[in-house]
Amino acid sequence: MDYSNIVSAKYTFDNESIFCVVGTDNPLSVSVPVSTDNTDYQTLMQMVKDGDLTITEADV
């Protein structure tokens, strides 16, 4: 996952995962599960902590 090119990040409606769009020219749809064992999730949380990423709340 190319973390430097995350265009948007949003929790899914059930908060099971974080849905990201990565890249613009040929975008990838990426679903990162909310799991502390998942290294993508670990990185996203670190990016949030460092102020490098904002994850939008899920629609209700």
Add this chain to the structure above:
Amino acid sequence: MTKARENSDYTGLQGDLAGLQTNITAGDTAARAGRRNLILNGEMKVAQRPAASGLNSYGARLPVDGWLWGSGGAVEATATQSSDVPTGAGFSKSLKLDVTTADSSLVSGDYVQLIQRFEGQNLQLMKKGTSSAESLTLSFWIKTSVTGTYIARLWDNENSSRCIQKPYTVSVANTWEKKTVVFEGDTTGAFSSDNLQRMNLTLWFMAGPNYTSGTLTTTWSPWVAANGAVGQVNAVASTSNDIYITGFQLETGSVATDFEHLSFGEELRLCYRYFYNLTYLHPTYARFNFHYEASAWISLAINFPVTMRTMATFSHSLTNAKNKGSSPSAGEDKWCYYIQNTGFRGNAGSGNISGLGGNGITHGQCGTVNHSPNGHASHIFIGTGCTFQFSAEL
């Protein structure tokens, strides 16, 4: 039967029994030895990802499964799976690292590394943190343009970043050479037996002054950067430099045994624990059934070939604009629907295929998408040029 004959038979029987016991013991030992190699995809023969270009930071996944690139500084490289292998060693593939932007003026924290990570539950045979800690022997083949000293390292990711470094020498440029290094056991810092990264193997190919100004630490010790890669040559100082590498084996003991070859299928299944590219090895497209939920919903279920390490990240490149309306050609980044007794059809439905998400990944389902194929379509065809993959990498 005479007493002498009886004694003779008895003695012979004892000899036969002793021989049988010897055979059983040898066979039993061999059977218990089981798999020796801790390295995943040491032969570089599984490559579920395409070539990786512009490598210039830490953590990029390489085309060959199980391996990562790490670098800092000006250097950039391209990684590919190569058929350049040592003659007569029984390998068919190697990893090629091609320097595309050289770094000949090293500053502070510049570095280039090749990395593999290990789960704690696969490292218990090391007996690390006990008085019985085992040595580990690393063997591999390398062919590179730059001769001199290189550094290999084991990094304890759990116990205050303990590590051990060992040098090895590339003697002849652009020639395959087999290298062996022995890492002594560590009586400090046990590994948890779990599915998390607890150790990694690092091979340095360049190291800036931050890592070379001290004295190389060759016993398990807490990480001191200045002692981390002392003596490491700069193998990326020119764009004409290439590095080929294969045949990795990491095993307990102080002797490098013959390489433990696995079948392609065995290796592939081991790799699937961490990464599953659904279009890999399909000649033109991957075809999946889906469940038509309602007028605007389809549900696509994916069964993983093996249990993945943890809940996986699902990535795909499908967009409405990439719908082809007919079956994708080989390598094409296109997809389409198929309806039984009707044939291929276009993207006449509602919704957005890019919204295909990964709910319920634990159960091997890549979830639902708010997208109707405008009819009761039953299959989706995904071209081999599409990204459609699950990752549970360390």
